Structures are given as C-alpha cells and as structure tokens.
Amino acid sequence: MDTQHDIALTRALAEIPGPLPFSGVIHVAIPHTSRFTVVGNHLAQHAELSLTAIGIGVHIQSLPAGSKVGIKALAARFAEGETTIAAALRELETHGYLHRTRERLANGRMITRTVFCNRPGALLRGGTVVPVGVAPGPAPGPVVTSVVPASAPAPPPAPEPTPVPEEAHPPARLPSRSAPKPPRRPLPQPRELTPELHRAASALLADLRRHAPELVLSEDDVEELVPGAAAWLERGAHPDAVRHALTAELPQPPKYPAKIVRHRLTALLPPPLPGAQELAPVRRTPVTPFQTCEGCDRAFRSPAPGHCRDCRAQYGEAA
Template sequence: MDTQHHNALTHALAGIPGPVPPSGVIHLAVPHTSRFTVVGNHLAQHAELSLVAIGIGVHIQSLPAGAPVGIKALAARFPEGEARIGCALRELEAHGYLHRTRVRLANGRLVTRTVFCNQPGAVPVVPAAPPSRAPAPAVVRGPVQVPEPAPVPEPICVPEPTSAPAAPHPPVRLPSRTAPKQPRRPLPHPHALTTELRQTSSALLADLRRHAEGLVLSEEDVEELVPGVAAWLERDATTDAIRRALTTDLPRPLNHPARLLRHRLTALLPPPLPGIHDLAPPRRAPVTPFQTCEGCERAFRSHDPGHCRDCRAQYWEAA
C-alpha cells in the first residue's frame, strides 16, 4: 500500500519511439506550442563555459529585445551574487556570445550597449535593431484550430551610425612623482672620542647579535657606527637603554642592519641630561607688601610704613 506506482510516467515511457537506454537521462519530449526559445547545443553543451555562464546565456537569449541584462539586474533576479554573475558574463564575452560596447548618445550620455549572438562568428558583431514579429499563421490540426508557434527571428545586423569623433583634449601635465630626496642626516659624533668610549661602543655593537639574530655587523660596519654609539654614551645614556633602542621592533626581514642602526642612532639621539641648576624651580620676583596710610588709612604698597602718596603731597605743601 505504501509503494507509489507512476502509471502516467509508465505509459509515457511506453510511447517513446526506439529503445529506452538502461541508464542515464531519458528524454520525454513534448512539443512546445508557446513561450519557447531555440538554443543551440554549442551553448547548452559548451565544453569550456561554466554552468552559471550557460544558464545566464540561455536566460539572456530568452529575453525580449530591450530587457536589462546588466550585473545588477541579473543579481536582482537570481540568487547568485554580483561577483559570480560578472564572471559568467565575462566568460560569455570571451567566447563570442556577448558583446558590450560603450556608446555616446546624442545628448552626450555614455551607455553600455549589449549584443547577444546565438551563433558566435556567424555574422559580424554590430548592434541589432529590435526585430518585428509577424502574426503566427493558424494551422488546423484536426477539429481544433491551434496557432503555429512563430520561430524566433535572427537578430538583424545593421551598421551602427558613427558619431563624429570628439575633439582631442589638451594634454594634462601631471606633477612629478619623484620628489627631491632630503639629504641624509649625518651620524652623531661625540665631542671627544676617547679610548674608553670607542671600546665600549665597539663591544656594544658587536654584542647586538646575541640579542637580535638579524643584527650581524661586519667589522667595517662596527667601525663606522662607533661614533654614533659614543655620542649616546656621552649624553649619559646607559648601555641597556641603547641596546633597547637598537633592537626593539625590528622589521622582518631585516635586509640592511647597518643602515637601520645608523638611522636609529641618528633619529633617536636623546638630548643631553639637564644640570642641577636647569632643574631648579624658577625664582619669583620680589613682591612689595601693602602698608596702611597713617593719615587716611588707605592701603598702598611700600617696604616701609608711613603715608600714601596723596598724604605726603599734602604735608609737603603745608610745609
């Protein structure tokens, strides 16, 4: 009772002329009477086109003239995204099925004109005018009058009207991309390169490869960079501080270690330590205190008590 018997399909298969293949697809072909499109097997069975490109090609071929077939219009119709649809259109364009050209209209607008060829290479690719369809003649089949389906007309290829060439634009002078390079700052030098500074600087530079494998310097590089390290030591920078400044955040890969150390010794040079007097708080200017006038009791500034300016003037006039 639970087994379904497809009697209609069995009767339909029995009516197929010729032997039925034991495996693979079996075609049950029913003639179309309306809404059909003739598609060549060179497109439907193309060996190099993807399945998405074949499907979009069949869909475009079934559309009427003037229908939008851009990437956004197809992406709004099908679940495939714009990226896959764009790749499929480029496949059709590479194999001659699709041709897209930029055309300037009479009003100056630039539009994309799309031409789809159902047989690539059969006719020259030019924009086609919309074909006119004649009414389908009626064919009598038995007692019922059934209209014969009209064949899909081939696109009529007409030459595209050539527009007048646009006037050439004057050449635009672009600014040069090669800006003048700034001169390289010289490596800092100490005021006096003593023997102790030279030995300490050489030992610090030669020891850098223990802390960073990429900082392997030659003897010539060490001799060249010694004055820069000596300038740091002269400014009371400790060896640990210099080592951290030279080995932190190294680029990968490190192609020119001596050039990198020269840049850091020059660009990161600390200023000299300030002296004790430089760190002393600024001295405030002396402030003259207020006094109360012994005559009018007004306040006035003076180091000694007494009378204000007005009272002193009155006393001088009276005297």
C-alpha cells in the same frame, strides 16, 4: 498631438491579450531595438534598497564603462543632494552591487576603482564576466563591469561613448631621476672618544644580534658606527635604551642592517642632558605688596604699613 497619443494608446491596449485588470498598472511593452539596458527584477524590485538607490543603480548600469559615477558627478546630473546620493551609493555597496576601492598606478597616482555588478549572486557563483566597453583616454577612469550567469546570452553592445580629448587627461609628471638627492646626515660624533667609551660602544653594537638576530654587523660596520653609539652613551643614554631604539620594530626582512643602525643612531639621537644651571628654578623679581593707608584707606605699594604719599605730605605739613 494628445489626441493621436490617446488613439495610439487605445489601439495598443486593444492588442493586449486577455482581460485587462481593473486596478493597478497595465504594461504596454514595446520591444526595444536600440539604446536599452537589461535590468534584473532583483534590483528593480529590491525589498531593502531605497527608491533612490534603485534608481541610481539602474542609471549606473545603463552607462558605458569609464563614465563618472562619483557623488559630485551624480549630484550634478540629478536633483538629489550629495548626502542623499552618498547614502544611496552606500546601500548599493552593502548589497554587493557597487564596489569602490583605492588603487595606486605604476606612476604613483591614486585612483578610485568603481565596479558595478549587475548580479551579485551570480558573481559569487562564478558567472561569466561580459565587458561593457571602456571609454578611450590615456588615464584610466572608473570601470563599470557587468556580470551575467554562464548560461545567459551576452547583452547587446552598448553605444560608443563620446571620445574624450587628450587635454582632459594630462599625463602625470614623475619626478626626474636625475634630480640630486639631499646629502646624508653625518653620523653623530662624541666630544671625546675615550678608550672606555669606544669599548662600551663597540660592545653594544656587537651585542645587537643577540637581541635582534637580523642585525648582524661586520667588524668594519661596528668600527664605522662606534662614534654614533658613543655619542648616545656620552649624552647619558642607558645602554638598554640605546639597544631598544636600534632593535624595535625592524622592517622584515632588513636588507641592510648597517644602514638601519646608522639611520637610527642619526635620526633618533637624544639631546644632551641639561646641567644644574638649566634645571635651577627661575628667580622671580620680588613684588612690593599692597598696603592700606592708615589715614585715607587708599591702597598703595609699600614694604611696610603706614600712610600713602598724599597723607605723608599732609601730615608733614601739619607737623
């Protein structure tokens, strides 16, 4: 087999027109009729890309649309580790060949959209996009798209990818719309809604539109929300603090002002102010200090200097 290969190579070299170079590579170019990919020299001979990035770029360009081209998928295919492959993918992103974005589908599922552009310069000049083909399957996977200049002919169709069984892409389970919603938290209530407290809470709520024009409350809304604002005031919250909590960082535009005020009165309710007993310092149990025995220099606990227990017994016997 080696002899036949050498003979075929010698015959092919003899058919190359012109003198052969004395050094460097000699190309034996045989036209492809199937399973080939057109790769531009701007990628194959890129002056700033590493050899790993060029190889991965050529490999991704040769794959059909829908193929997995993530870091783990490429690491399982090639001997390079995940760190090397990740760095190469970042190089391709830097030079415009690869684009990876996170998108949310209509069912709420997050996917990574991967786009490979075979000519980033032509894309900026408005080249014609030629789809390479999409792998079948209910769940959309990464997309590989080629871009060619408007004047260039369309590339040959890519081979049909292997069908993916439907079991590999189970449909996403959406939460049932019939599931009961959690009960809404009740509006805070003061311990005693006095006339003065009612009047102060009503004035605070009616005055919100002066500080946030979006919070226009009707009279019925104010009357309904008075207990919540009164609970804040009863707990010692300053009216300016209550006003800031109800008007800061409002959604734009607020569709339901009364619901926003009700939610903040309920969810941001501060705790009651602690009383004098809670703020009093904690009493500590007095600790008997250590003393040094005057007879044997042993340490012992006693409120006053003197002798330890053994020395007291000894001196007592001697006496």
